[in-house]
Amino acid sequence: MSVDLTLTPKQKSPNGEPCCEPVVYPDVERAEAERMAVVAKALGDPIRITLVDVLRKHAGKVCVCELVPLFDVSQSTLSHHLKKLRQAGIVDSERQGLWAYYYVNPEALEELSAWLS
Amino acid sequence: MSVDLTLTPKQKSPNGEPCCEPVVYPDVERAEAERMAVVAKALGDPIRITLVDVLRKHAGKVCVCELVPLFDVSQSTLSHHLKKLRQAGIVDSERQGLWAYYYVNPEALEELSAWLS
DNA sequence: CGTATCTATTGACAAACATCAATTGAACTG
């Protein structure tokens, strides 16, 4: 997953004639690309997209017991998806007694969102 | 990858007391979530984020021979990443003689971008 | 204390992924 994104010299074209525009390079830094990739990867599942959607629209903390019945997967699978989102920094959670409440950390989406726009 | 996102009745809480706000539901449709997940997943790798960045900033078609030397991975690996982006509809390609030119399909990013904002 | 409930973790497994070396296919060059 960790990759060298360093700009290296341009490949030579066969007969010296350039194959295209002189030099092309990324504007995003390596670390930036990696941060955004982590977030994008965490969003790369329809269940997790929907989870984030629910949590964002609700604008508060939502109990896991509310989330589980929204999907046709087992409780442990949903817990796994929530963990993925937590690990990517997209959501955070809080326990209150028996229940666990999840909420979105909006800042986590900002960089990717800005880059996409 | 294909999942039932249907809203099902709310789980009962232990003693009848609700564990949280009455009902929470997703605003995104199932198909929408799946489309966005495909795009997000395709962006879930730093090399592919950087590829899209380069192609977007260049605002034209970029030769693969320009892209390969930007990364510290083999030509076949880069080809694989470009294929992933193509399969997600994010980029498209065109051959001209020996060379292949890639360019971004901006519409492919719109839905996810709009949802994130 | 014992039992019930909610959520997280573990273990298992098949599918998908990232990567490379090697090969193939297409197209240009001489």
Add this chain to the structure above:
DNA sequence: CAGTTCAATTGATGTTTGTCAATAGATACG
């Protein structure tokens, strides 16, 4: 036509993913 070059594909390998059933941990209730 023979050789060269660019890019895609194939095959191989180790890692990660999504899923479930089962279990464990924590907390509440009686």
